[in-house]
Amino acid sequence: MSSQDVDITILVIAGIAVMLLLVVSFLIMTVVNQRKKSQLQKSMSHLKEQQQNQLIEAAVRSEEVERHRIAEMLHDEVGALLSSSRIFLVEINTKALNDADQQDHAKVKDLIDESIKKVRSISHNLHSAILKEFGLNEAVRHFMKTIIGGTTVNNTVEMDDNYMLSNPETDLAIYRIVQELVNNTLKYGHPEFIRIQSWLKNDNLKVTLQHNGNGLSQQEFEELRFKTDGLGLKNIQNRIILLKGNIFFEKKTNNDCSVHIEIPIQL
Amino acid sequence: MRNILTNLIDWSEVWALLIPLTILVIRKPQYAWKKPIIIYLITALAINFTIDFLYHPFIEYKLLQSNYIFYNINSILRLVFFTWFFNYLHPRFRKLNKVVPYLYMLVVILNFIFLESLLDFSSKTMALEAAIGLIYCLIWFYLKVNDDDERWLFSYSHVWVVTGISLYSAITFFLFLFYKIIINSGDIFAYYIWDVHNISFAIMCFLIAVAFYKK
Numbered sequence: 001m002s003s004q005d006v007d008i009t010i011l012v013i014a015g016i017a018v019m020l021l022l023v024v025s026f027l028i029m030t031v032v033n034q035r036k037k038s039q040l041q042k043s044m045s046h047l048k049e050q051q052q053n054q055l056i057e058a059a060v061r062s063e064e065v066e067r068h069r070i071a072e073m074l075h076d077e078v079g080a081l082l083s084s085s086r087i088f089l090v091e092i093n094t095k096a097l098n099d100a101d102q103q104d105h106a107k108v109k110d111l112i113d114e115s116i117k118k119v120r121s122i123s124h125n126l127h128s129a130i131l132k133e134f135g136l137n138e139a140v141r142h143f144m145k146t147i148i149g150g151t152t153v154n155n156t157v158e159m160d161d162n163y164m165l166s167n168p169e170t171d172l173a174i175y176r177i178v179q180e181l182v183n184n185t186l187k188y189g190h191p192e193f194i195r196i197q198s199w200l201k202n203d204n205l206k207v208t209l210q211h212n213g214n215g216l217s218q219q220e221f222e223e224l225r226f227k228t229d230g231l232g233l234k235n236i237q238n239r240i241i242l243l244k245g246n247i248f249f250e251k252k253t254n255n256d257c258s259v260h261i262e263i264p265i266q267l
Numbered sequence: 268m269r270n271i272l273t274n275l276i277d278w279s280e281v282w283a284l285l286i287p288l289t290i291l292v293i294r295k296p297q298y299a300w301k302k303p304i305i306i307y308l309i310t311a312l313a314i315n316f317t318i319d320f321l322y323h324p325f326i327e328y329k330l331l332q333s334n335y336i337f338y339n340i341n342s343i344l345r346l347v348f349f350t351w352f353f354n355y356l357h358p359r360f361r362k363l364n365k366v367v368p369y370l371y372m373l374v375v376i377l378n379f380i381f382l383e384s385l386l387d388f389s390s391k392t393m394a395l396e397a398a399i400g401l402i403y404c405l406i407w408f409y410l411k412v413n414d415d416d417e418r419w420l421f422s423y424s425h426v427w428v429v430t431g432i433s434l435y436s437a438i439t440f441f442l443f444l445f446y447k448i449i450i451n452s453g454d455i456f457a458y459y460i461w462d463v464h465n466i467s468f469a470i471m472c473f474l475i476a477v478a479f480y481k482k
Contacts, residue, residue, distance in 0.1 A: 008445050009456050015441030016463070019401070023437040026408040027430065031420055038417040 056238045063235075064172065071127035079119045086112045121146060128175060136171040137161060140178055140196060147182060154193040163200045167266065173239040174207065174263060177247075180232050181209050181259055189213025189257070200265070207261040215257025221249040279465040280315040283472035284308050290479040300355035300425050304475060307348035314341045335388040342389075346371055346396040349432055353403050356425055357410050360403070371399060388450065393443035397436045404433035424481040431474030438467040 089109055094102050124130070125146070131139035137159035148155045178196065185191055191213030198207045216224065225233040240247045245263035252258075275282075288308055291301075314337050321334040350368045353360040375392050383389045407429050411420070420426050442464055449457040 008448055008452070009454070012441050012445050012449070012460060015444075016438050019437035019440055020434070023401070023404070023433045026405055027433070030408045030411050033412045034417065034420045037415070038419070041417040 053242060056242050060173070060235075060238060060242060067126040071123045071125075074119050074126070075123040079116065079123065082112055082116045082119060086116065125179070128172075131171060131175050132168070135164065136175055137163065137198070139171075139175050140198075143175075143179060144182070144194075144196065147186070148194070151186075153186070153191060156193070156195040158195070158197045160199040160205075163198065163205055163265070170243060170263065170265065173243055174205070174261075177236050177239050177261060178207065178209070180236050184232055185209065185211050185213055185215070189215055203265055205263045205265045207263070208258055209261075210256075210258045212255045213257065214254060215251050215259070216249045217251040218249045220251075221247075276462050276465050278319055279469045281312065281319055283469035284312045284315065286472050287476040287479050288312070290476045294479055296424065296479050296481075298424060298478075300352055300428070301479070303348040303351040303354075304428060307345060307352075308472075308475070310344055310348075311341060314344070333386065333388075336386050339385055339389050339392055342393045342396045343372075343375060346399060349400055350403065352428065353407065356407060356429070359406070359410060363403075363406075367399060371395065388447050390443055390445070390447040393446075394440055397440040397443055400432050400436035401440060404429055404436065408433075422481075424478040427474045427478035427481070431471035431478075434474075435467050435471040439464055 086109065089105070089112060092105065094105050097105060125143070128139055128143075130142050140159060141157050144155050144157050182194065182196075185194060189211060191211035193212055195210045196207070197210070198205060200206075221233060225237050236247065240261070243263045245261060247262075248260045250258045250260065287304075291305065291308075318334045318337045318341070321337070347368060350360075350364050354364055374395065378389065378391055379385045383391060442460055446457070446460070449460060
């Protein structure tokens with residue numbers, strides 16, 4: 001082998017090595033760059049999610065503040081006015097009135113009594129003092145009793161008593177979800193019975209609403225909540241996002257529908 | 268054992284092509300870019316089989332003195348099909364392909380008319396083919412670095428093909444460039460360095476097979 005051949009051999013080997021190094025470094029550079037972009041994208045989407053959650057939280061909070069304000073106004077102002085009206089009405093000497101006027105007086109008194117009840121009921125629904133004082137379980141029981149009472153709908157409420165107050169805001173959000181679901185079920189589903197169950201398992205509170213009315217499937221829920229007029233379902237979803245929970249609509253048959261909610265609880 | 272290994276490496280230009288073709292038949296991938304690669308694999312199989320068949324010691328060269336013409340044809344076809352493959356990866360390559368393959372063909376024709384014989388091993392043609400293949404791959408890597416896509420690079424099937432072509436082109440550029448000089452020197456190194464070519468070719472085929480496997 002001449003020295004020129006040796007030089008060519010070395011040149012070829014060195015050339016191959018340099019070219020390989022070039023390709024490998026380009027490949028590594030591309031992979032590293034791709035990873036950096038992926039991490040950046042992840043942190044961006046995390047930030048976006050955080051911002052979205054903050055916006056949802058602010059919206060939910062302002063809604064609660066507004067509910068509280070309306071409840072107080074109804075209770076303190078409209079309720080007080082109605083109570084005063086009743087007092088004045090009761091003080092009217094009905095013996096001096098004829099039969100027709102006496103009947104009208106009694107009717108007005110009944111209507112005022114009914115109005116006082118309604119205002120109190122609406123005010124409690126909006127404010128839910130029971131939730132604050134007695135917790136989620138009692139608030140749900142009371143809500144069901146109030147809303148179903150006087151209707152032909154049968155209802156069962158089986159709440160897990162192991163669940164204690166975890167966080168007032170969490171309880172309020174769960175309560176609002178249940179409220180919205182029950183209201184929607186009564187309004188659109190026309191059920192004959194509603195069953196609400198809850199149980200605590202592995203730091204997760206599971207709430208199930210079962211009914212025999214016309215309910216939603218998960219796909220229908222997904223479609224409806226994107227409609228601009230579906231505010232109730234949007235509120236449910238927002239609260240679920242805020243609680244970092246899950247919601248699943250199940251429609252086995254037209255007369256067997258359920259909504260399953262799972263919320264992580266920090267006791 | 269040594270004989271088997273030698274035969275295996277010598278014939279790798281044929282059996283390596285069967286790996287991606289087998290995977291292709293089994294997996295039936297639906298990629299837009301697969302067309303030029305499949306055509307290349309089939310034509311290369313026919314050409315490489317002819318090359319290795321003619322090289323076989325039992326065959327006396329009656330019609331042709333060597334199999335080098337097939338290497339030259341193979342190299343030209345490889346460039347045509349690989350540049351066509353890059354058409355599917357980025358719009359920039361479409362612009363590039365309006366010039367580069369034609370310019371290459373012009374250079375190759377001029378080379379075979381004035382400088383080298385088509386029947387001889389054309390180091391210039393093959394080195395140019397490897398250089399163009401490598402430049403295309405590096406351009407693709409550069410474009411990939413600068414795009415906004417954050418998906419894991421190797422989750423794309425075509426990335427495996429680009430990696431295969433880039434490794435093969437990087438290894439063979441200097442090899443092709445000096446191969447004629449090495450042959451003429453009568454050095455045993457020529458024999459060993461061609462094994463390097465065969466191994467790199469098998470690696471490229473394997474990476475194409477991986478690309479076909481990924482659905």
